[in-house]
Amino acid sequence: MADITPLFPDEASPGEDSIHTTQDRELVLDDARASCLMCGGKLRDNETYRRFLVCPHCGFHYNLSARQRVSSLADSGSFEETNRWIQSIDPLSFSPRVSYKVRLLADQQRTGLAEAAVTGTCTIGGTESVLIVLDFGFLGGSMGLVVGEKVALALELAARKKMPAVAVITSGGARIQEGVLSLMQMAKTTIAVNTLHDRGMPLIAMLGNPATGQVYASFGSLADVIFAEPGAHIGFAPFRALQNNDERKAASTLYTAENFQRFGLIDGVVDRREAKHKLSTILDLLNPDFQLSGVRNSRPAPVRLQRLEPWEMVQLSRRPDRPRATDYIERMFVQFVELHGDRVTGDDENVIIGMGRLAGTSCMVIAQQNDRSGESDRPSGIGPEGFRKAKRAVKLAGRFKLPIISMIDTPGAEQDLSAEQRGLGGAIAELIAEMARVPIGSISVLIGEGGSEAALAFSVSDRVLMMQNAIYSPISPEVGAETEFRDSQRADEMARALRLTSIDCHEMGIVDSIVPEPEGGAHASPDEAARLLRRALMQELLNVQGVYSRTLVRRRQRKYRRVGEYGSRFRNTVRRELKSVGAAVSATFRAIGRGPEHLDDDAALGDDDPVSKVD
Secondary structure, rough: EEEOOOOOOOOOOOOOOHHHHHHHHHHHHOOOOOOOOOOEEEEEOOOOHHHHHOOOOOOOOOOOOHHHHHHOOOOOOOOEEEOOOOOOOOOOOOOOOOOOOHHHHHHHHHHOOOOOEEEEEEEEOEEEEEEEEOOOOOOHEEEEEHHHHHHHHHHHHHHHHHEEEEEEEEEOOOOOHHHHHHHHHHHHHHHHHHHHHHHHEEEEEEEEEEEEEHOOOOHHOOOEEEEEEOOEEEEEOOOHHOOOHHHHHHHHOEHHHHHHHOOOOOEOOOOOHHHHHHHHHHHHHOOOOOOOOOOOOOOOOOOOOOOOOHHHHHHHHOOOOOHHHHHHHHHHOEEEEEEOOOOOOOOOEEEEEEEEOOOOOEEEEEEOOOOOOOOOOOOEEEHHHHHHHHHHHHHHHHHOOOOEEEEEEEEEEEOOOHHOOOOOOHHHHHHHHHHHHOOOEEEEEEEEEEEEHHHHHHOOOOOEEEOOOEEEEEOOOOHHHHHHHHHHHHHHHHHHHOOEEEHHHOOOOOOOOOOOOOOOOOOOOHHHHHHHHHHHHHHHHHHHHOOOHHHHHHHHHHHHHOOOOOOOHHHHHHHHHHHHHHHHHHHHHHHHHOOOOOOOOHHHHHHHHHOOOOO
């Protein structure tokens, strides 16, 4: 269905001259636009518009050709085109109005391209990559046989050479002139993405205006990271599929990149002027070539911690000026790139995911962002979108072998009918399951308030750390006091009973290590708190790196299997608790003068101790 013969037999081999010729022809047309179509601002002789076709006044992004896209993203002189001469041969002899062959020839002559897709290898910010660019100017960037074949070949090349792939997409939908043969390209390109993922290589998509139809519903949406240009029209249905004026009007605002980010379907909106830097950073993080440095593989000296009253720690963990996740991320990680959305329904702002470097090692960061100011109108708990968002980050980390660092700081999960209807329970369970089986090292740290199931789901890790004044509890002391005492004012008593402090959790084996805080608490010196946490995380990274994935998973699952396991340790713990209760009862009776004077600690248990009889 495709021909490999040259489109222009007399033309020289592809090179810089042919690319510049096409660009120059297009720039001449663009120079004729003296003012912006959107805001009327002056464009002529403007450097921003000349280089990026972006209005410097309103930021409107005009359409770029494929050659211009390549020039703006690939390092100078590094692009080597692949499969340049593959072209369509009108498989259906389609000509109900205008011959398909005539249309092809017209667009070939106008754009200088053989087809709507340009593929090749290059370096982007120094990282060797496979680049795929669709040109909307060639039959609307639609995916026919040749486009599907070139995309599949490029993805297969990336898989074979173990190189990341970058796809820049501007497409208006189906190539109807090739009928159902065009439709089949969705399966072809999807299978090619699977091959790339099976080799552990990433696919990054940059969506232009528009990005719709078959391309969006196949390899475009399967990218590991998806960015879009400001104002880009995104969605499966093109404008012409919307039937009435109201829907057309709604599409102009709802089918945009900004709205898709709000609904958690893309990772971010990126200005074209920042696109190369953003792609370079992502490619660098997903292809880590660095090792931990500056840390000796030895345990730090033990730190003597001051034991405060539990209620004091509760108050410290909730201080409005206590450092939040973003404060630690800014101070500890370099090249941090935030990702957005659960790729299902939304983007929970209470959860932050992204990639960054810690001591030269690329990591996946999953953090709970607790708003303790009380000024935000968003729900304080984690919703189902937040758990799904975190699960997506865990799966990405496992695929690309990025150690996971999660930060816990939340009062708990969102509890209302709407959250239940959006699948809260299942989302929590799925995150716990994914954290338990991810084949890469993981470290969790409780930096503030570790509330109930939301804290647990984010902390199922190989190593669990806890800041000195953080808390970890299945219920808030106020709610617990209301439940047990019918008096929320007795929250301080409930805090003692819950044993929610870092020292208590360490003694019970719930957390592996306590991270000291500056004198007075983390809020007294956020920089020093971040330094202490960074050092602890670097040490723990050394402990989990270099361990076989199967060993990590087996150890992690065994660790949580043994929590509360019935055995000698459990029996001894229960025996101590019963003796403690017996002593308290004996003392009470003696104090009120009604108890038997001969009742002592051992008699309180006597021969009827059920635990002592267990073999």
